[in-house]
Amino acid sequence: MEYGGAKQKTVKGSDVVIEHVRKSFGDFKALDDVSIGIKKGEFFSLLGPSGCGKTTLLRILAGFESPESGAVLLDGRDVLSLPPDGRHVNTVFQNYALFPHLSVFENVAFSMRLKKAPESEIRAKVADYLQLVELQAHAKKKPSQLSGGQKQRVAIARALINEPSVLLLDEPLSALDAKLRQHMLIELDSIHDKIGITFIYVTHDQQEALSVSDRIAVMNAGEVLQIGTPQEIYEAPATDFVAKFIGETNLYEADVVSVSGETVELSVEGFGIIKVTATEPPPVGSRVSWTIRPEKIRIGLEEPRSSRNGINAVSGVVDEPIYSGFQSKFYVRTPSGQVLKVIKQHADWSDEGPEIAWKDSVWLSFSAEDAYLVEVKR
Amino acid sequence: MKRSPGRAGAAGGAGSPGGLYAAPSLFWLTVFFLAPLAIIVAYSFLTPGPRGGVEWKPTLDAYRAIANPSFARVTLNTIVVAIGATAVTMLIAVPCGYYMARSSRQTLLLMLVMIPFWTNFLIRIYAWIAILGNEGFLNDLLIATGLARQSVRFLYNRGAVMLVLVYTYLPYAILPLYSTIDKFDFSLLEAARDLGASKLGAINKVLLPNIKGGILTAFLFTFIPIFGAYAVPLLVGGTDSYMLGNLIADELTKSRDWPLASAISLVITLVTTMGVLLLLRANGTSVLGGSGDGEKPVPEASSAAAYGAQAIGGSR
Numbered sequence: 251m252e253y254g255g256a257k258q259k260t261v262k263g264s265d266v267v268i269e270h271v272r273k274s275f276g277d278f279k280a281l282d283d284v285s286i287g288i289k290k291g292e293f294f295s296l297l298g299p300s301g302c303g304k305t306t307l308l309r310i311l312a313g314f315e316s317p318e319s320g321a322v323l324l325d326g327r328d329v330l331s332l333p334p335d336g337r338h339v340n341t342v343f344q345n346y347a348l349f350p351h352l353s354v355f356e357n358v359a360f361s362m363r364l365k366k367a368p369e370s371e372i373r374a375k376v377a378d379y380l381q382l383v384e385l386q387a388h389a390k391k392k393p394s395q396l397s398g399g400q401k402q403r404v405a406i407a408r409a410l411i412n413e414p415s416v417l418l419l420d421e422p423l424s425a426l427d428a429k430l431r432q433h434m435l436i437e438l439d440s441i442h443d444k445i446g447i448t449f450i451y452v453t454h455d456q457q458e459a460l461s462v463s464d465r466i467a468v469m470n471a472g473e474v475l476q477i478g479t480p481q482e483i484y485e486a487p488a489t490d491f492v493a494k495f496i497g498e499t500n501l502y503e504a505d506v507v508s509v510s511g512e513t514v515e516l517s518v519e520g521f522g523i524i525k526v527t528a529t530e531p532p533p534v535g536s537r538v539s540w541t542i543r544p545e546k547i548r549i550g551l552e553e554p555r556s557s558r559n560g561i562n563a564v565s566g567v568v569d570e571p572i573y574s575g576f577q578s579k580f581y582v583r584t585p586s587g588q589v590l591k592v593i594k595q596h597a598d599w600s601d602e603g604p605e606i607a608w609k610d611s612v613w614l615s616f617s618a619e620d621a622y623l624v625e626v627k628r
Numbered sequence: 629m630k631r632s633p634g635r636a637g638a639a640g641g642a643g644s645p646g647g648l649y650a651a652p653s654l655f656w657l658t659v660f661f662l663a664p665l666a667i668i669v670a671y672s673f674l675t676p677g678p679r680g681g682v683e684w685k686p687t688l689d690a691y692r693a694i695a696n697p698s699f700a701r702v703t704l705n706t707i708v709v710a711i712g713a714t715a716v717t718m719l720i721a722v723p724c725g726y727y728m729a730r731s732s733r734q735t736l737l738l739m740l741v742m743i744p745f746w747t748n749f750l751i752r753i754y755a756w757i758a759i760l761g762n763e764g765f766l767n768d769l770l771i772a773t774g775l776a777r778q779s780v781r782f783l784y785n786r787g788a789v790m791l792v793l794v795y796t797y798l799p800y801a802i803l804p805l806y807s808t809i810d811k812f813d814f815s816l817l818e819a820a821r822d823l824g825a826s827k828l829g830a831i832n833k834v835l836l837p838n839i840k841g842g843i844l845t846a847f848l849f850t851f852i853p854i855f856g857a858y859a860v861p862l863l864v865g866g867t868d869s870y871m872l873g874n875l876i877a878d879e880l881t882k883s884r885d886w887p888l889a890s891a892i893s894l895v896i897t898l899v900t901t902m903g904v905l906l907l908l909r910a911n912g913t914s915v916l917g918g919s920g921d922g923e924k925p926v927p928e929a930s931s932a933a934a935y936g937a938q939a940i941g942g943s944r
Contacts, residue, residue: 312818312822313821313822314818314821333821334818334821334822335821335822335823335824335825335826339822340822340823341818341819341822343815343818343819345813345815347813347815347816347818347819348819349816349819349820349834349838350816350838351837351838360820360823360825360833361823361824364823364824364825364829364833365824408823409822409823412823412824
């Protein structure tokens with residue numbers, strides 16, 4: 251098979267299996283029985299708020315921490331007994347950790363010099379990797395002369411030149427400004443496509459994780475709450491925390507009134523009866539939480555005519571309209587005081603309808619297909 | 629000439645009063661450093677007076693006297709003591725500085741390093757005499773515990789001189805090392821390990837190159853004053869630990885050969901200054917806050933010489 255460049259053939263990813271890993275610092279449980287399976291060549295994200303254990307897990311994979319129990323397998327081989335320099339894994343550090351006394355070239359060449367590779371090979375390969383991250387022109391500079399994005403790219407080239415089977419990225423974009431972050435994210439994704447090895451990406455930014463990952467593990471308080479594709483995580487959150495942490499959402503508690511097939515009727519305080527979809531419907535009388543994403547709610551001045559089965563309609567008053575160009579966000583208060591977030595995209599003029607303003611009485615409608623039952627409380 | 633108001637206040641601009649601010653220190657350096665040095669240079673080329681002082685007859689006698697083998701012996705002895713004491717100091721100071729930088733109780737440890745400065749240097753030497761002397765604490769302890777039958781002679785040898793020199797200059801080595809190591813980003817060591825370096829390799833290739841400025845400063849702050857040591861060998865040393873500093877003092881006060889004392893001082897100043905410049909060049913970096921000024925650490929010998937030069941103008 252022809253892949254184009256020579257690099258793709260020589261570099262192979264590993265699959266990574268994390269089994270029942272536990273780690274505490276004093277009384278603080280950083281990781282509580284974490285098990286994750288990561289496939290060869292996958293762009294896998296560990297996503298969670300700070301202190302959720304994602305960085306600790308990454309440091310265990312790199313070899314800087316050892317867990318109290320559990321196993322970490324690279325291609326089926328337990329690597330926990332190996333020191334950091336004995337693992338075929340490299341890390342892109344959060345603060346870049348570039349060697350300030352060495353030039354860009356020497357930073358990238360560092361691991362090859364340790365291996366005592368011949369000078370000609372070092373030159374050729376460093377040039378290759380500097381080209382990959384588009385830094386050929388800066389080879390002679392010291393890290394202190396580079397911008398944040400350039401430093402980031404040196405860190406990536408330095409980690410990749412070793413041809414690791416797994417690349418660990420610890421919040422690599424957190425020090426960059428928003429615009430550059432977007433740009434580097436796309437670059438990272440294209441580097442992943444070119445190199446084809448396993449990327450494990452730690453971030454607290456759900457947008458970053460959603461946009462580049464093949465799969466995501468959402469973590470909180472040392473536990474993995476859900477593992478899935480970005481779509482699964484967003485559309486079918488496993489817990490209230492995942493629903494709230496990923497994107498914006500409306501999350502409410504309710505009682506199950508009736509069940510017919512996958513459609514469940516809920517009695518929601520302040521809304522009346524709402525129909526939602528559940529793949530495994532709970533018994534009547536259960537207390538549950540359910541969610542509807544703001545962009546999946548239609549907002550209008552008139553009561554929706556469609557009385558199609560499975561359409562929920564709720565009336566309310568606009569509490570706060572927030573215009574942001576491509577979209578508007580409305581906080582709508584129902585007569586009994588519940589607040590719903592609604593996002594309306596400004597697609598084109600023909601689609602706009604009458605303008606909705608502060609204190610307008612509005613109707614909200616959403617499909618039972620889009621409303622999702624998250625957790626069964628009891 | 630018109631001046632734009634926006635530029636007038638700019639730091640370092642044409643109208644900056646920086647030169648004025650520097651005037652007091654310039655005055656200080658001229659009067660208390662350069663002038664004595666000039667006097668020493670001048671005296672080294674003159675004829676000794678009968679009871680000290682000089683006669684204004686130019687001669688190279690002082691420099692001829694330096695060629696004397698006894699001078700070479702003292703110089704060699706001074707080099708041995710200075711290198712030995714500096715090496716021991718560095719060996720203790722590097723781990724100390726590292727530990728302090730990594731410790732969570734930095735303030736306490738820093739205090740402990742600085743507390744000795746609260747006591748006068750000479751008093752601290754006498755304290756060592758009280759500890760190591762024939763009837764000192766250590767001998768009392770040895771005899772009381774039966775480890776020695778009669779008192780051991782710890783003092784008045786090269787070992788005692790080295791011990792007290794190391795004790796005296798250890799803080800001067802620890803402080804610059806601590807401050808550089810404290811600024812070192814330890815995640816760099818993890819990065820090095822991650823890229824395939826062993827523990828030792830990471831220290832050699834990443835830690836040491838990044839703290840070499842601190843190591844160099846610590847080295848200069850200990851080696852130069854030890855090279856010109858005077859009080860320590862005088863008080864706790866014996867015949868085997870007679871150093872150049874003592875030679876200068878004796879030429880000045882006992883032999884009353886001021887030109888010779890001046891010439892020896894100059895040789896020390898010249899040798900240490902050249903050593904510093906060579907080290908700085910080899911290092912390729914400016915060590916002392918970017919100034920690259922090799923004269924900043926004032927050797928005790930040249931200050932002793934300067935003291936001698938000042939005494940000339942005094943009543944003695």
